[in-house]
Amino acid sequence: MHVIDSHTGGMPTRVILDGGPDLGSGPQEFRARKLATEYEAFYKSVLLEPRGQPGMVAALLVDPVDPSCETGVIFFDVDAVLGMCGHGTIGLGVTLAHLGRIGTGSHKIETPVGVVTIDVLDPNTVRVINVESRRVQIAVTLETKNYGTVTGDVAYGGNWFFIVEPSPIPVVSDNIRQMTDMAIEIREACVAQRIGGENQESVDHVIFQGTSPNAGVHSRNFVLCPDDQYDRSPCGTGSSARLACLAAAGRLAPGDEILQESVIGSPYRLSYQPGSNGGVTPSLTGQAYVMAEGKLIFDDHDPFRSGIYS
Ligand code: PYC
Numbered sequence: 001m002h003v004i005d006s007h008t009g010g011m012p013t014r015v016i017l018d019g020g021p022d023l024g025s026g027p028q029e030f031r032a033r034k035l036a037t038e039y040e041a042f043y044k045s046v047l048l049e050p051r052g053q054p055g056m057v058a059a060l061l062v063d064p065v066d067p068s069c070e071t072g073v074i075f076f077d078v079d080a081v082l083g084m085c086g087h088g089t090i091g092l093g094v095t096l097a098h099l100g101r102i103g104t105g106s107h108k109i110e111t112p113v114g115v116v117t118i119d120v121l122d123p124n125t126v127r128v129i130n131v132e133s134r135r136v137q138i139a140v141t142l143e144t145k146n147y148g149t150v151t152g153d154v155a156y157g158g159n160w161f162f163i164v165e166p167s168p169i170p171v172v173s174d175n176i177r178q179m180t181d182m183a184i185e186i187r188e189a190c191v192a193q194r195i196g197g198e199n200q201e202s203v204d205h206v207i208f209q210g211t212s213p214n215a216g217v218h219s220r221n222f223v224l225c226p227d228d229q230y231d232r233s234p235c236g237t238g239s240s241a242r243l244a245c246l247a248a249a250g251r252l253a254p255g256d257e258i259l260q261e262s263v264i265g266s267p268y269r270l271s272y273q274p275g276s277n278g279g280v281t282p283s284l285t286g287q288a289y290v291m292a293e294g295k296l297i298f299d300d301h302d303p304f305r306s307g308i309y310s
Helices: 029-040 040-047 088-097 173-192 234-250
Strands: 002-007 011-016 057-060 071-076 107-110 114-122 125-129 135-144 148-156 160-164 205-210 220-225 258-262 266-276 281-293
Touching: 002 088, 011 040, 029 040, 029 057, 029 071, 040 057, 057 088, 071 088, 071 135, 088 107, 088 114, 088 125, 088 234, 088 281, 114 234, 135 173, 135 234, 148 173, 148 234, 160 234, 173 205, 173 220, 205 234, 205 266, 234 266, 234 281
Parallel strands: 011 057, 071 107, 160 205, 220 258
Antiparallel strands: 002 011, 002 281, 057 071, 107 114, 114 125, 125 281, 135 148, 148 160, 205 220, 258 266, 266 281
16 A cells, blocks of 8 residues: 655644555445445554554545546545545645656546545645535534533535633643543533534534634634544645634635645635625635655554554
């Protein structure tokens, strides 16, 4: 199994070029469901330690249904198959450019939630035009066990988000452990109280939206991912959901650009255009760097070939 590892603002992506399971040739949504339900051991083995690392997202390349797309891709972390992944798409764009498969310019990528466009601006900088994103609930109140009442918006950006603004604690790296614990409780409360998408989709990510000490930066976020890790990047799908909330609240005009930072300070440039179904079409620009090229080996004699389960 050939892989290329990159990071986008510190958040790792492992692109799987070949050697993944045969998921058939149906719509990407069906293939993603097949991966989630029939190949859990495979996707965990790619990302669990010692082969993988905490927070890492994999991008399994598959043939696109639409031949005008450069590739199909299914993203997953160690605990879930994702609808979309913004940092992973930036990492994928940089990886495909590194391989010489694409050059600067515009390319279409097919994901389980729809076709996204990438603009490769230079070998390390990619703009993603994401799927239409929307705010679906405003100022929802939920009860948590240890943190009392929490209020936030529910929004879609390719994955499902509960967005708390302002963050209950400063969004700084010293608070990552505390924010992680709090966000896990909030996600559990969302599921228990059936707070999610219009069709009962579960909230799978939680965002705390805070301020940045850096001049010119609009905001800084902490994002909890399904694997209980925080996003080292500003989270592309989370930033898309956030743009939908800013637009719906009249706080950001179409075309206006803002700079958003992750909790470790890595930046994305964000803007949107009105979507065709009442939401927004987000644009996010970030940088990724290739770190390693390799071949994953699954040795039958290796007691940890499937990863370390804890
Ligand atoms: O960038 O959309 C994103 C993302 C989702 C999970 C981790 N990163």
